[in-house]
Amino acid sequence: MENVIFTSTATAKNGRDGHVQSDDGLINLALVNPANNKQARGSNPEQLFAAAYSACYDGALHLVASKEKKKIDSETTAAVSLLKDSEDNGFKIAVELTIKIKGVEQSEAEELAKKAHQVCPYSKATRGNIDVQLKPRAI
Missing domain, CATH: 3.30.300.20 (K homology (KH) domain)
Structure with missing residues:
Protein backbone atom coordinates (compact mmCIF):
# COMPACT_ATOMS: atom_id res chain seq x y z
CA MET A 1 0.00 0.00 0.00
CA GLU A 2 1.63 3.17 -1.14
CA ASN A 3 0.48 6.76 -0.79
CA VAL A 4 -1.47 6.11 2.43
CA ILE A 5 -3.13 9.33 3.59
CA PHE A 6 -4.27 7.97 6.96
CA THR A 7 -5.39 4.73 8.58
CA SER A 8 -8.29 4.23 10.98
CA THR A 9 -8.39 1.24 13.28
CA ALA A 10 -11.24 -0.49 15.10
CA THR A 11 -11.38 -3.82 16.89
CA ALA A 12 -14.42 -6.05 17.21
CA LYS A 13 -14.77 -8.78 19.82
CA ASN A 14 -17.32 -11.61 19.81
CA GLY A 15 -18.81 -10.74 16.41
CA ARG A 16 -22.37 -9.54 15.98
CA ASP A 17 -23.19 -10.01 19.66
CA GLY A 18 -20.09 -8.36 21.04
CA HIS A 19 -18.37 -5.02 21.08
CA VAL A 20 -16.49 -2.71 18.70
CA GLN A 21 -14.10 0.09 19.60
CA SER A 22 -11.91 2.43 17.60
CA ASP A 23 -8.30 2.87 18.65
CA ASP A 24 -9.05 6.42 19.85
CA GLY A 25 -12.16 5.32 21.80
CA LEU A 26 -14.46 7.61 19.82
CA ILE A 27 -16.39 4.56 18.64
CA ASN A 28 -17.16 2.36 21.64
CA LEU A 29 -20.31 0.36 20.95
CA ALA A 30 -22.09 -2.76 22.05
CA LEU A 31 -23.06 -4.88 19.07
CA VAL A 32 -26.43 -6.59 18.85
CA ASN A 33 -27.73 -8.83 16.10
CA PRO A 34 -31.22 -7.39 15.45
CA ALA A 35 -32.26 -10.59 13.66
CA ASN A 36 -31.85 -12.54 16.90
CA ASN A 37 -32.45 -9.92 19.57
CA LYS A 38 -34.88 -7.09 18.86
CA GLN A 39 -35.05 -5.94 22.50
CA ALA A 40 -31.38 -5.25 23.25
CA ARG A 41 -29.79 -1.89 22.42
CA GLY A 42 -26.66 -1.75 20.38
CA SER A 43 -25.31 -1.18 16.92
CA ASN A 44 -24.58 -3.69 14.16
Missing part, protein backbone atom coordinates in the same frame (compact mmCIF):
# COMPACT_ATOMS: atom_id res chain seq x y z
CA PRO A 45 -22.16 -3.92 11.23
CA GLU A 46 -24.80 -2.82 8.72
CA GLN A 47 -25.58 0.32 10.71
CA LEU A 48 -21.89 1.19 10.97
CA PHE A 49 -21.38 0.54 7.25
CA ALA A 50 -24.43 2.73 6.44
CA ALA A 51 -22.97 5.60 8.47
CA ALA A 52 -19.57 5.28 6.80
CA TYR A 53 -20.88 4.83 3.26
CA SER A 54 -23.32 7.76 3.49
CA ALA A 55 -20.58 10.10 4.76
CA CYS A 56 -18.07 8.98 2.13
CA TYR A 57 -20.58 9.18 -0.74
CA ASP A 58 -21.83 12.61 0.30
CA GLY A 59 -18.23 13.85 0.35
CA ALA A 60 -17.66 12.44 -3.14
CA LEU A 61 -20.85 14.17 -4.32
CA HIS A 62 -19.57 17.53 -3.10
CA LEU A 63 -16.20 16.91 -4.75
CA VAL A 64 -17.86 16.17 -8.10
CA ALA A 65 -20.19 19.18 -7.78
CA SER A 66 -17.32 21.54 -6.94
CA LYS A 67 -15.33 20.36 -9.96
CA GLU A 68 -18.36 21.20 -12.09
CA LYS A 69 -18.68 24.62 -10.39
CA LYS A 70 -22.07 23.72 -8.91
CA LYS A 71 -22.94 24.92 -5.43
CA ILE A 72 -25.08 22.31 -3.72
CA ASP A 73 -26.40 21.32 -0.34
CA SER A 74 -26.94 17.61 0.06
CA GLU A 75 -27.99 14.79 2.33
CA THR A 76 -27.23 11.13 1.67
CA THR A 77 -28.97 8.32 3.51
CA ALA A 78 -27.61 4.79 3.14
CA ALA A 79 -29.96 1.90 3.84
CA VAL A 80 -27.86 -1.25 4.22
CA SER A 81 -29.77 -4.53 4.18
CA LEU A 82 -28.56 -7.95 5.25
CA LEU A 83 -29.86 -10.52 2.79
CA LYS A 84 -29.88 -14.28 2.53
CA ASP A 85 -27.50 -15.37 -0.24
CA SER A 86 -29.10 -18.16 -2.27
CA GLU A 87 -25.79 -18.96 -4.00
CA ASP A 88 -23.94 -20.18 -0.92
CA ASN A 89 -26.74 -20.27 1.68
CA GLY A 90 -24.90 -17.53 3.60
CA PHE A 91 -25.51 -13.81 3.75
CA LYS A 92 -24.78 -10.71 1.67
CA ILE A 93 -25.57 -7.00 1.83
CA ALA A 94 -27.26 -4.53 -0.48
CA VAL A 95 -27.27 -0.73 -0.30
CA GLU A 96 -29.79 1.89 -1.30
CA LEU A 97 -28.43 5.46 -1.36
CA THR A 98 -31.11 8.15 -1.15
CA ILE A 99 -29.47 11.40 -2.21
CA LYS A 100 -31.22 14.75 -1.72
CA ILE A 101 -29.51 17.55 -3.62
CA LYS A 102 -30.47 21.20 -3.31
CA GLY A 103 -29.30 23.69 -5.94
CA VAL A 104 -29.71 21.65 -9.15
CA GLU A 105 -32.44 20.30 -11.40
CA GLN A 106 -33.43 16.61 -11.30
CA SER A 107 -31.41 15.70 -14.41
CA GLU A 108 -28.32 17.36 -12.90
CA ALA A 109 -28.92 15.56 -9.59
CA GLU A 110 -29.01 12.23 -11.43
CA GLU A 111 -25.80 13.02 -13.31
CA LEU A 112 -23.97 14.19 -10.18
CA ALA A 113 -25.12 11.06 -8.32
CA LYS A 114 -23.73 8.78 -11.04
CA LYS A 115 -20.43 10.65 -11.14
CA ALA A 116 -20.09 10.56 -7.34
CA HIS A 117 -20.69 6.80 -7.46
CA GLN A 118 -17.69 6.49 -9.79
CA VAL A 119 -15.28 8.33 -7.47
CA CYS A 120 -16.52 7.44 -3.96
CA PRO A 121 -14.02 5.06 -2.31
CA TYR A 122 -16.83 2.97 -0.79
CA SER A 123 -18.54 2.69 -4.18
CA LYS A 124 -15.24 1.61 -5.71
CA ALA A 125 -14.71 -0.97 -2.97
CA THR A 126 -18.17 -2.48 -3.39
CA ARG A 127 -18.48 -2.27 -7.19
CA GLY A 128 -19.32 -5.67 -8.62
CA ASN A 129 -19.63 -7.14 -5.12
CA ILE A 130 -22.94 -5.79 -3.83
CA ASP A 131 -26.07 -4.30 -5.32
CA VAL A 132 -26.06 -0.51 -4.85
CA GLN A 133 -29.09 1.49 -5.95
CA LEU A 134 -28.86 5.25 -6.36
CA LYS A 135 -31.97 7.32 -5.68
CA PRO A 136 -31.09 10.96 -6.38
CA ARG A 137 -33.69 13.67 -5.87
CA ALA A 138 -33.38 17.37 -6.54
CA ILE A 139 -35.05 19.35 -3.75
Whole structure:
Protein backbone atom coordinates (compact mmCIF):
# COMPACT_ATOMS: atom_id res chain seq x y z
CA MET A 1 0.00 0.00 0.00
CA GLU A 2 1.63 3.17 -1.14
CA ASN A 3 0.48 6.76 -0.79
CA VAL A 4 -1.47 6.11 2.43
CA ILE A 5 -3.13 9.33 3.59
CA PHE A 6 -4.27 7.97 6.96
CA THR A 7 -5.39 4.73 8.58
CA SER A 8 -8.29 4.23 10.98
CA THR A 9 -8.39 1.24 13.28
CA ALA A 10 -11.24 -0.49 15.10
CA THR A 11 -11.38 -3.82 16.89
CA ALA A 12 -14.42 -6.05 17.21
CA LYS A 13 -14.77 -8.78 19.82
CA ASN A 14 -17.32 -11.61 19.81
CA GLY A 15 -18.81 -10.74 16.41
CA ARG A 16 -22.37 -9.54 15.98
CA ASP A 17 -23.19 -10.01 19.66
CA GLY A 18 -20.09 -8.36 21.04
CA HIS A 19 -18.37 -5.02 21.08
CA VAL A 20 -16.49 -2.71 18.70
CA GLN A 21 -14.10 0.09 19.60
CA SER A 22 -11.91 2.43 17.60
CA ASP A 23 -8.30 2.87 18.65
CA ASP A 24 -9.05 6.42 19.85
CA GLY A 25 -12.16 5.32 21.80
CA LEU A 26 -14.46 7.61 19.82
CA ILE A 27 -16.39 4.56 18.64
CA ASN A 28 -17.16 2.36 21.64
CA LEU A 29 -20.31 0.36 20.95
CA ALA A 30 -22.09 -2.76 22.05
CA LEU A 31 -23.06 -4.88 19.07
CA VAL A 32 -26.43 -6.59 18.85
CA ASN A 33 -27.73 -8.83 16.10
CA PRO A 34 -31.22 -7.39 15.45
CA ALA A 35 -32.26 -10.59 13.66
CA ASN A 36 -31.85 -12.54 16.90
CA ASN A 37 -32.45 -9.92 19.57
CA LYS A 38 -34.88 -7.09 18.86
CA GLN A 39 -35.05 -5.94 22.50
CA ALA A 40 -31.38 -5.25 23.25
CA ARG A 41 -29.79 -1.89 22.42
CA GLY A 42 -26.66 -1.75 20.38
CA SER A 43 -25.31 -1.18 16.92
CA ASN A 44 -24.58 -3.69 14.16
CA PRO A 45 -22.16 -3.92 11.23
CA GLU A 46 -24.80 -2.82 8.72
CA GLN A 47 -25.58 0.32 10.71
CA LEU A 48 -21.89 1.19 10.97
CA PHE A 49 -21.38 0.54 7.25
CA ALA A 50 -24.43 2.73 6.44
CA ALA A 51 -22.97 5.60 8.47
CA ALA A 52 -19.57 5.28 6.80
CA TYR A 53 -20.88 4.83 3.26
CA SER A 54 -23.32 7.76 3.49
CA ALA A 55 -20.58 10.10 4.76
CA CYS A 56 -18.07 8.98 2.13
CA TYR A 57 -20.58 9.18 -0.74
CA ASP A 58 -21.83 12.61 0.30
CA GLY A 59 -18.23 13.85 0.35
CA ALA A 60 -17.66 12.44 -3.14
CA LEU A 61 -20.85 14.17 -4.32
CA HIS A 62 -19.57 17.53 -3.10
CA LEU A 63 -16.20 16.91 -4.75
CA VAL A 64 -17.86 16.17 -8.10
CA ALA A 65 -20.19 19.18 -7.78
CA SER A 66 -17.32 21.54 -6.94
CA LYS A 67 -15.33 20.36 -9.96
CA GLU A 68 -18.36 21.20 -12.09
CA LYS A 69 -18.68 24.62 -10.39
CA LYS A 70 -22.07 23.72 -8.91
CA LYS A 71 -22.94 24.92 -5.43
CA ILE A 72 -25.08 22.31 -3.72
CA ASP A 73 -26.40 21.32 -0.34
CA SER A 74 -26.94 17.61 0.06
CA GLU A 75 -27.99 14.79 2.33
CA THR A 76 -27.23 11.13 1.67
CA THR A 77 -28.97 8.32 3.51
CA ALA A 78 -27.61 4.79 3.14
CA ALA A 79 -29.96 1.90 3.84
CA VAL A 80 -27.86 -1.25 4.22
CA SER A 81 -29.77 -4.53 4.18
CA LEU A 82 -28.56 -7.95 5.25
CA LEU A 83 -29.86 -10.52 2.79
CA LYS A 84 -29.88 -14.28 2.53
CA ASP A 85 -27.50 -15.37 -0.24
CA SER A 86 -29.10 -18.16 -2.27
CA GLU A 87 -25.79 -18.96 -4.00
CA ASP A 88 -23.94 -20.18 -0.92
CA ASN A 89 -26.74 -20.27 1.68
CA GLY A 90 -24.90 -17.53 3.60
CA PHE A 91 -25.51 -13.81 3.75
CA LYS A 92 -24.78 -10.71 1.67
CA ILE A 93 -25.57 -7.00 1.83
CA ALA A 94 -27.26 -4.53 -0.48
CA VAL A 95 -27.27 -0.73 -0.30
CA GLU A 96 -29.79 1.89 -1.30
CA LEU A 97 -28.43 5.46 -1.36
CA THR A 98 -31.11 8.15 -1.15
CA ILE A 99 -29.47 11.40 -2.21
CA LYS A 100 -31.22 14.75 -1.72
CA ILE A 101 -29.51 17.55 -3.62
CA LYS A 102 -30.47 21.20 -3.31
CA GLY A 103 -29.30 23.69 -5.94
CA VAL A 104 -29.71 21.65 -9.15
CA GLU A 105 -32.44 20.30 -11.40
CA GLN A 106 -33.43 16.61 -11.30
CA SER A 107 -31.41 15.70 -14.41
CA GLU A 108 -28.32 17.36 -12.90
CA ALA A 109 -28.92 15.56 -9.59
CA GLU A 110 -29.01 12.23 -11.43
CA GLU A 111 -25.80 13.02 -13.31
CA LEU A 112 -23.97 14.19 -10.18
CA ALA A 113 -25.12 11.06 -8.32
CA LYS A 114 -23.73 8.78 -11.04
CA LYS A 115 -20.43 10.65 -11.14
CA ALA A 116 -20.09 10.56 -7.34
CA HIS A 117 -20.69 6.80 -7.46
CA GLN A 118 -17.69 6.49 -9.79
CA VAL A 119 -15.28 8.33 -7.47
CA CYS A 120 -16.52 7.44 -3.96
CA PRO A 121 -14.02 5.06 -2.31
CA TYR A 122 -16.83 2.97 -0.79
CA SER A 123 -18.54 2.69 -4.18
CA LYS A 124 -15.24 1.61 -5.71
CA ALA A 125 -14.71 -0.97 -2.97
CA THR A 126 -18.17 -2.48 -3.39
CA ARG A 127 -18.48 -2.27 -7.19
CA GLY A 128 -19.32 -5.67 -8.62
CA ASN A 129 -19.63 -7.14 -5.12
CA ILE A 130 -22.94 -5.79 -3.83
CA ASP A 131 -26.07 -4.30 -5.32
CA VAL A 132 -26.06 -0.51 -4.85
CA GLN A 133 -29.09 1.49 -5.95
CA LEU A 134 -28.86 5.25 -6.36
CA LYS A 135 -31.97 7.32 -5.68
CA PRO A 136 -31.09 10.96 -6.38
CA ARG A 137 -33.69 13.67 -5.87
CA ALA A 138 -33.38 17.37 -6.54
CA ILE A 139 -35.05 19.35 -3.75
